[in-house]
Amino acid sequence: MRIIIAAGGTGGHLYPGLALAREFERQVPGVEVIFVGTTRGLETKVMPREGFELITIRARGIMGKGGIGGLRGLAVIPLGLVQCLALCRTRRPDLVIGIGGYTSPPLVAAAFLLGIKRALLEPNAYPGVANRFMSPLANLVFVAFADAVPFFGTGKTQEVGTPIRRAFLEGTQSTGASRTHGSVLLILGGSQGARSINRAMCAAFPLLLQVQPELRLIHQTGERDFEEVAAAYRAAMQNLGSTGHSTRPPQARRDAPLPGEPEVTPFLYDMPSAMRQADLIVSRAGATTVAEITACGKPAILIPFPHAIHGHQERNARVLEQAGAAQVILDQQLSGDMVAQAIAALLGDRSRLARMGQQSRALGRPDSAERVVQTCRELIRQG
Secondary structure (H helix, E strand, O other): OEEEEEOOOOHHHHHHHHHHHHHHHHHOOOOEEEEEEOOOOOHHHHHHHHOOEEEEOOOOOOOOOHHHHHHHHHHOHHHHHHHHHHHHHHHOOOEEEEOOOOOHHHHHHHHHHOOOEEEEEEOOOOOOHHHHHHHHHOOEEEEOOHHHHHHOOHHHEEEOOOOOOHHHHOOOOOOHHHOOOOOEEEEEOOOOOOHHHHHHHHHHHHHHHHHOOOOEEEEEOOOOOHHHHHHHHHHHHHHHHHOOOOOOOHHHHHHOOOOOOOEEEOOOOOHHHHHHHOOEEEEOOOHHHHHHHHHHOOOEEEOOOOOOHHHHHHHHHHHHHHOOOEEEOOHHHOOHHHHHHHHHHHHOOHHHHHHHHHHHHHHOOOOHHHHHHHHHHHHHHOO
8 A cells, every 4th residue: 555645844734644654554564655745844854754755846835925925836836736646657656645735735636637545634723725725626534623624525524633643642641730849841833933932931931930940941942043042041040040049059050050951952853752741831723733732631821823824723722722721822912921920820720730631631632543544544445
């Protein structure tokens, strides 16, 4: 069996595809999974680590790119389609899967023209343009949220949640909220980081240290802001030591890192481990991140990306907020004082954290990848 998955650009498109690829490998020994992406996306960094073949095509975003950017995206569609037609003729897949984004339409269209089975996965509560546009050509459409079902043909649409990697399901019964001290705070801005969250956390960190001196912080910043954020945290830790709040003797401060120094990284490849450690997660509200948070049963402060097409991140975040699993702060309201107060209030209330974690886990769909792959296998068997 051979599967081709179009899942490139950001982690929100890529990681559900990886989850499906691993599940195909688990269910179908000897399956071959190929990914289609571009030379500019996150897939060029992740695929070599994951061991899947990546074939790049010419494709660009259209929505939200402005007039000139949109025209450039439209101009490369024919070339991407030709490349995908050649790929499908050469590799003869049994199924192609599109997970939205600008690499999906040319692959799904090529498969349609060649009579190859086609499935779409829509992880957001408000579907993206690519999936809505291509859905008439699909045999199956999988959605993460019930709110997305009306946008597609009901006869071929299934609500299954967002596929996540099995590593997120390992050890999720343990929770950071059971600890009596040393809270772990995980900060995520998506695969490319988020400048507003990064800067708010730089301002919030000294305030948090005053009320949570044993706080341990893990922060994925994205490449652009890594040095700025790391420097701000170092300065805050040095100031903490100089004012006498540190528990280390002066010679230790000179010879070794200060205790509780934040772990700052441009990108977290081992996201499952980071999430399992967390007492609280501060994050954007991309569909994949939301699915991973709920699978791990973690409470969250969600700060939706304000420029997401059709506000889909806020729609995702409100689902968790309405269930009591998250607190939502809008990006335009974000400040260091606000986020520090919100974090301190939640970390200071262990019973509330535990309740939010329970509600979060209740929203999780840990069997999503398994259900999608089983249904796709049935589609292939139908011939």
